[in-house]
Amino acid sequence: MSIDQEKSRMIKVHEKDNVAIVVERGGLSEGTSLQDGTTLNMAIPQGHKVALFPIAIGDPIIRYGEIIGTAACDIARGDHVNETSVKLPNAPALQDMPLARRSAPEAEALEGYTFEGFRNADGSVGTKNVLGITTSVQCVAGTTDYVVRRIKSELLPNYPNVDDVVALNHSYGCGVAINAPAAIVPIRTLKNISLNPNFGGEVMVIGLGCEKLQPSALLTDQPVRIYENTEAADPGANVLSLQDESFSGFGDMVDGILDMAERHLEKLNRRQRETCPASELVVGMQCGGSDAFSGVTANPAVGFATDLIVRAGGSVMFSEVTEVRDAIHLLTPRAVSTEVGQALLDQMAWYDNYLEQGQADRSANPSPGNKRGGLSNVVEKALGSIIKSGNSPIVDVIGPGERIRKRGLTFAATPASDFICGTLQLAAGMNLQVFTTGRGTPYGLPMVPVIKVATNTALSQRxxxxxxxxxxxxxxxDASIEDIGWELFHLILDVASGRKLVAADRLGLHNDLVLFNPAPVT
Structure with missing residues (x-):
């Protein structure tokens, strides 16, 4: 992607574009002349679009070389173009979409890059060393939060190689149609979160005892070993139920959980960082609080870093179905096979149907903040969002809550919600996340490092x-896409090694897990 930048006043992305976005901090005032001869007919805020040519009602409005909508009214050259003047076009039809037609770009393997990670018995590599305490039902979340505070203050200081203890609380487990077909999504999400490489295979499960989602459903890849409140308690116990009749009072339950936690901490404390090739990276790419700069600064730089990770043999996933749907025609040709291309279309169709059942459609996206940042509709947002995927071929597609299966670039189907997307990428097995934002968000996850990339310098300074x-x-x-892409790649290696702490971890800014549950609630 080339950027035509004129005196730091506007950015026109593609030669076909009939709009450009205002770069200057604070925007531009009425009467300002641009280098191409356009004179602004009104003040235009930073990041918002200006018409570079007259656009008649019904004519296409073009950005990124693609039609983002049609003019809802006559637009004069120099006018402000925003959501009120852009009519949302129909979504691309999914039938007869070109599949696997673009040959993979020539790219040399990137060798010699490493990070210091925690190797696991299953072959995965963690970037953190965390004790995860998951739950089989929301009923026990208060207890889990309580014991996590106790573990952090009383036990964790004795285990210096363990970075943190995290409660994997959620709103699922009972009062739900657990046998409904769509219930597989939240169930496999919870199961696969416990397999995240940053937990080192030492996740504990706290249950109540009477819930529909029994702990055995969360540990199908591990033996279920029940904690018993006796002197001969199993040192490898990984499941404790509060309703176990051997417990007398809340204090007894807490003591049991602390006892079980200490045994897991002892094992985690034996883990040591060791040099691992960059091919062991599993990076989730996400955006939130996007603005019109997202698609020309942060996301292209992330896309460049994506290609570097893939060239190094690593794994990258991009997501957010509703912010891919309107640009799907640009992605299906990049699939490595017609099967992978069809899988992309199947995920789009599934989500179309999901929205229709909820009597909603894609026009519910973007948010008010996105619009204030210059994004007029979901088409413009999608075209800027998919740039995070770089130019690498798409090797696989996974459904919500599934684990990543292949090295390379994977589309992991998720809603666009920051919190749900993060939860599902965590379940897919990411060991680090990159999150771009233009409007700003304190988003973070305690389980994996989240690198936050600002799309504009004003936000970064503020x-x-x-x-x-x-x-x-x-x-x-002041920098090129390639400059920032390489800078991000090196930052990823430093953060994955524990050499640098991301701001969210330094400040303790961490969001709760939010499950995607398309199944009925009873």
């Missing part, structure tokens, strides 16, 4: 202690 990398330098001409 949120100087929350943002990890400023990609806005691309818009001002």
């Amino acid at each position: 949120w100087h202690d929350i943002i990890d990398l400023d990609a806005g330098r691309i818009a001002t001409g």
